[in-house]
Amino acid sequence: MTGGGRSFPAEETVARIVRAEILALSAYAVAKPDTDGKPWTKIDAMENPYPLPDAVRARVSAALARVAINRYPDGSAAGVERALRSALGIPEAAGLLLGNGSDELIQIIVSALARPGAVVLAPEPSFVMYRMDALYASVRFVGVPLRPDFSLDRGAMLAAIARESPAAIFLAYPNNPTANLFAEGDVEAILAAARGLVVIDEAYYAFADASFLGRVPEFPNLLVLRTLSKVGMAGIRLGYAVAAPAWIAELNKVRQPYNVNALTQAAVEALLSDSAWIAEQAASIRAERARLESALAQLPDVRVYPTQTNFVLVRVNDADRIFDGLKARRILIKNLHGWHPLLANCLRITVGTPAENDSLLSALSALESAK
Numbered sequence: 277m278t279g280g281g282r283s284f285p286a287e288e289t290v291a292r293i294v295r296a297e298i299l300a301l302s303a304y305a306v307a308k309p310d311t312d313g314k315p316w317t318k319i320d321a322m323e324n325p326y327p328l329p330d331a332v333r334a335r336v337s338a339a340l341a342r343v344a345i346n347r348y349p350d351g352s353a354a355g356v357e358r359a360l361r362s363a364l365g366i367p368e369a370a371g372l373l374l375g376n377g378s379d380e381l382i383q384i385i386v387s388a389l390a391r392p393g394a395v396v397l398a399p400e401p402s403f404v405m406y407r408m409d410a411l412y413a414s415v416r417f418v419g420v421p422l423r424p425d426f427s428l429d430r431g432a433m434l435a436a437i438a439r440e441s442p443a444a445i446f447l448a449y450p451n452n453p454t455a456n457l458f459a460e461g462d463v464e465a466i467l468a469a470a471r472g473l474v475v476i477d478e479a480y481y482a483f484a485d486a487s488f489l490g491r492v493p494e495f496p497n498l499l500v501l502r503t504l505s506k507v508g509m510a511g512i513r514l515g516y517a518v519a520a521p522a523w524i525a526e527l528n529k530v531r532q533p534y535n536v537n538a539l540t541q542a543a544v545e546a547l548l549s550d551s552a553w554i555a556e557q558a559a560s561i562r563a564e565r566a567r568l569e570s571a572l573a574q575l576p577d578v579r580v581y582p583t584q585t586n587f588v589l590v591r592v593n594d595a596d597r598i599f600d601g602l603k604a605r606r607i608l609i610k611n612l613h614g615w616h617p618l619l620a621n622c623l624r625i626t627v628g629t630p631a632e633n634d635s636l637l638s639a640l641s642a643l644e645s646a647k
């Protein structure tokens with residue numbers, strides 16, 4: 277039948293066919309503050325607040341104009357690989373896999389390891405996609421609570437590793453949403469104890485004082501995950517995994533043939549042909565972060581946690597009140613209250629431009645005095 281007439285009662289079939297754990301989910305809600313057309317201060321998603329420098333923008337635009345959009349992209353994205361290797365210090369001997377954001381790489385890793393009975397393990401609270409991708413792949417997820425100061429509970433992690441023998445352990449380094457870098461010795465102990473893959477997710481590497489990237493050749497079970505998203509290029513969706521070639525060869529089989537589209541490939545080559553701007557923007561963000569941290573710490577009833585990322589985690593007396601009050605002033609941050617018991621009354625604030633940070637600070641002071 278075409279058009280009109282009978283409607284399709286899909287709900288009954290959907291409920292019978294789709295897996296119960298998927299039916300129970302709600303789709304990932306991305307906050308969209310711009311629907312009414314008025315400007316918002318959007319400091320909720322760890323984006324770099326700065327636009328591309330003019331010269332870089334011109335380079336990208338010329339490169340995009342040349343892309344043969346009628347053709348499939350280069351499936352191996354060889355030009356992007358070359359650009360990443362020369363711009364971002366990837367060890368020569370290590371293998372490299374590109375993804376449509378590091379989100380896709382997490383999904384590829386979990387699905388490649390999803391044997392019956394496989395376990396994925398991560399400390400919690402951490403990046404929620406480790407748990408979600410395990411669920412999508414029907415892999416059991418084991419979360420090990422962090423300590424109240426958000427450090428790794430080394431004993432609990434090692435006990436869980438011995439008990440569960442996880443196929444993969446995910447460590448966000450620095451961690452989202454707690455903003456801290458785990459102790460290097462704890463991570464090394466996990467690398468030594470793990471019989472499966474240890475994924476060190478360095479999404480925030482540009483704002484941190486430590487990295488495991490250079491140590492990939494040292495550990496046969498280490499995969500370092502990175503992304504261009506936090507360093508000014510979230511819109512193009514490019515993540516990369518660095519590990520022993522034997523790991524990369526298998527993960528590459530799970531990848532969709534054209535997962536990095538032609539526009540992204542052309543853009544990355546143009547964006548990285550001079551990468552000084554990335555370091556300069558990251559340095560500005562780190563400087564603003566320091567200013568924001570100390571200004572936040574001056575506010576009464578705000579506890580600021582140490583950060584090695586482009587966001588600041590704070591604990592307040594009433595996170596819902598502050599979140600709603602900022603929203604009423606057109607400032608969007610992330611309310612973590614209710615996510616995990618360790619995050620009670622916590623808020624996550626992305627470092628914005630100096631002007632954005634100023635409006636956040638003055639709104640917070642206003643909310644404080646309106647109490």
Ligand code: PMP
Nearest residue numbers: 377378379403448452479503505
């Ligand atoms: N890992 C961590 C720890 C993150 O916080 C994020 C983004 N929030 C990602 C990975 C995914 O980043 P993307 O898909 O943009 O590369």
